[in-house]
Amino acid sequence: MEVIVEVEHLKKSFGKHIAVKGVSFNITAGEVFGLLGPNGAGKTTIVRMLTTLLLPDSGRATVCGYDVRRQAARVRQCIGYVPQALSVDGALTGYENMMIFAKLLGLKGRERERRIAELLHFMQLDDAAGRLVRTYSGGMVRRLEIGQAVLHYPRVLFLDEPTVGLDPVARRGVWEILAKLRRTSRMAILLTTHYMEEADTVCNRIGILNRGEMVVTGTPEELKALVGNPDASMDDVFTYFTGNFLDAGGDFRGIRQVRHISRRLG
Amino acid sequence: MESDRFATSVAASVEPAAKSGGTVLQALTDMLVIIEMELRKLRHEPTELFTRAVQPVLWLLIFGQAFSKVRAFDTGGVTYQTYMTPGILSQSVMFTAIFFGLSTIWERDMGILQKFLAMPIPRAALVLGKALAAGVRALSQVTIIFLLAAITGIPLHWHPALLSAAAGVVILGAVFFATLSMIIAAIVKTRERFMGIGQLITMPLFFASNALYPISIMPDWLRVVASVNPLSYMVDFLRGALVTGQLTNWQADVGVLLVACILATAVGTYLYPRIVA
Ligand SMILES: Nc1ncnc2c1ncn2[C@@H]1O[C@H](COP(=O)(O)OP(=O)(O)O)[C@@H](O)[C@H]1O
Ligand SMILES: [Mg+2]
Numbered sequence: 001m002e003v004i005v006e007v008e009h010l011k012k013s014f015g016k017h018i019a020v021k022g023v024s025f026n027i028t029a030g031e032v033f034g035l036l037g038p039n040g041a042g043k044t045t046i047v048r049m050l051t052t053l054l055l056p057d058s059g060r061a062t063v064c065g066y067d068v069r070r071q072a073a074r075v076r077q078c079i080g081y082v083p084q085a086l087s088v089d090g091a092l093t094g095y096e097n098m099m100i101f102a103k104l105l106g107l108k109g110r111e112r113e114r115r116i117a118e119l120l121h122f123m124q125l126d127d128a129a130g131r132l133v134r135t136y137s138g139g140m141v142r143r144l145e146i147g148q149a150v151l152h153y154p155r156v157l158f159l160d161e162p163t164v165g166l167d168p169v170a171r172r173g174v175w176e177i178l179a180k181l182r183r184t185s186r187m188a189i190l191l192t193t194h195y196m197e198e199a200d201t202v203c204n205r206i207g208i209l210n211r212g213e214m215v216v217t218g219t220p221e222e223l224k225a226l227v228g229n230p231d232a233s234m235d236d237v238f239t240y241f242t243g244n245f246l247d248a249g250g251d252f253r254g255i256r257q258v259r260h261i262s263r264r265l266g
Numbered sequence: 267m268e269s270d271r272f273a274t275s276v277a278a279s280v281e282p283a284a285k286s287g288g289t290v291l292q293a294l295t296d297m298l299v300i301i302e303m304e305l306r307k308l309r310h311e312p313t314e315l316f317t318r319a320v321q322p323v324l325w326l327l328i329f330g331q332a333f334s335k336v337r338a339f340d341t342g343g344v345t346y347q348t349y350m351t352p353g354i355l356s357q358s359v360m361f362t363a364i365f366f367g368l369s370t371i372w373e374r375d376m377g378i379l380q381k382f383l384a385m386p387i388p389r390a391a392l393v394l395g396k397a398l399a400a401g402v403r404a405l406s407q408v409t410i411i412f413l414l415a416a417i418t419g420i421p422l423h424w425h426p427a428l429l430s431a432a433a434g435v436v437i438l439g440a441v442f443f444a445t446l447s448m449i450i451a452a453i454v455k456t457r458e459r460f461m462g463i464g465q466l467i468t469m470p471l472f473f474a475s476n477a478l479y480p481i482s483i484m485p486d487w488l489r490v491v492a493s494v495n496p497l498s499y500m501v502d503f504l505r506g507a508l509v510t511g512q513l514t515n516w517q518a519d520v521g522v523l524l525v526a527c528i529l530a531t532a533v534g535t536y537l538y539p540r541i542v543a
Binding site: 093 | 285292295296299300310376381386
């Protein structure tokens with residue numbers, strides 16, 4: 001199995017607050033790894049370190065074999081990243097958003113146009129491509145973002161809470177896209193979520209993160225088996241391993257972020 | 267059965283599409299793409315170009331008219347309104363550019379900046395591309411001021427070469443102040459603090475310059491401030507190009523602005539990624 005993401009004892013503090021307390025895990029090619037935890041657990045902080053946006057305090061992380069600290073430029077060549085907030089430019093059309101990204105990713109000429117068309121189709125956005133993104137629904141924006149992030153066929157895709165704030169239909173639309181990516185490509189996907197159902201449906205391996213610590217990792221089936229009940233829900237699994245209810249967690253900052261995003265989605 | 271062409275393409279590709287990367291040419295191309303993006307946004311939302319022109323028009327029409335009656339100092343034989351036209355152009359370009367960093371903070375809050383910083387783009391290309399786009403936007407102010415001067419009969423030197431040179435220096439000035447603004451955004455990080463700093467520095471930069479009056483009438487201490495203020499060099503060049511028609515100090519003016527731009531870009535390139543940390 002080809003290991004694409006390798007994380008060892010990764011640590012990060014903000015002032016006195018330790019957000020990530022020595023986390024370790026691996027992701028192999030073709031795997032959808034779900035980082036499951038309540039708001040404030042440290043999911044975004046981990047993603048930001050792996051995408052070279054934030055320097056770890058200590059520990060080691062490699063992405064595609066490159067060290068996130070010392071070979072950041074190389075890491076950026078082989079990753080796709082969709083941040084937590086909805087982050088495409090509303091003042092550009094869907095096509096323009098794709099085109100600018102494709103150019104910045106070094107795609108040229110016919111190959112660029114081919115991939116843009118291909119991905120707009122894959123994301124079911126062909127009809128909306130000429131419209132300003134400002135007029136898109138939340139689900140469409142998310143699909144466009146995923147399209148932008150895989151234009152260069154990255155080896156690993158980071159999705160930070162890809163369905164937060166989306167309505168159930170839009171959420172299922174994103175899940176379908178992810179399932180399609182998983183079936184058809186060897187891309188490794190790291191997805192963070194605080195939705196149990198999402199982790200259960202979309203991921204083939206899950207790491208439960210609580211207060212900056214990785215409590216346990218395994219396939220959904222393995223985790224349920226550890227709980228001693230194959231019919232257990234992810235909620236039961238989470239409570240079993242953390243002694244917490246998933247919904248009980250979350251600090252003010254995290255909640256405010258979620259509200260902020262939901263409001264923007266209307 | 268997956269009919270998507272994307273699936274087949276991805277399955278067939280072993281390596282991600284690697285950018286050649288690292289070369290100066292690649293950085294320049296990236297910078298042009300950033301500029302292209304900003305101009306496309308502007309094409310979809312052009313209102314900004316008009317709103318940013320309102321303020322200088324008011325300054326010139328009201329303040330300029332009123333003060334033309336007061337003869338406090340020697341304007342070199344032109345009306346005060348004519349004398350202050352390059353000053354008002356520079357001031358309005360500086361005022362808009364100095365708040366350019368707000369968009370950086372907004373893009374950070376939206377997550378847009380995070381995406382760009384996680385892409386294989388040299389930081390300098392990002393910073394300079396953004397700043398140059400701000401420079402291009404400032405051309406709308408140049409256009410409005412020139413139009414206004416033509417309509418109201420402000421006697422500028424309508425020499426094509428001089429007008430083009432003036433436009434070039436306006437871009438240079440806007441690049442400097444926009445980069446300065448991105449540096450401030452990267453340091454203070456929040457909208458509130460940014461607005462505070464922005465308001466704190468614009469007025470002193472304006473009044474401690476030769477925009478409204480010559481440096482020669484200033485007290486010594488103010489002269490020192492005005493002579494390290496890049497705005498003064500922008501005004502000096504524009505006054506030469508548009509009012510007197512004599513570019514006596516152009517090497518110093520352009521030189522100072524260029525050095526200021528290079529320094530600001532270097533600092534900005536270093537600090538810019540920190541706004542997401
Ligand atoms: N830039 C920051 N400055 C200070 N504290 C932060 C910063 N980013 C995150 N934190 C804190 O670190 C913890 C983990 O945050 P985060 O990684 O965003 O959690 P999650 O994504 O799981 O909701 C939280 O307590 C949060 O308040
Ligand atoms: Mg988060």
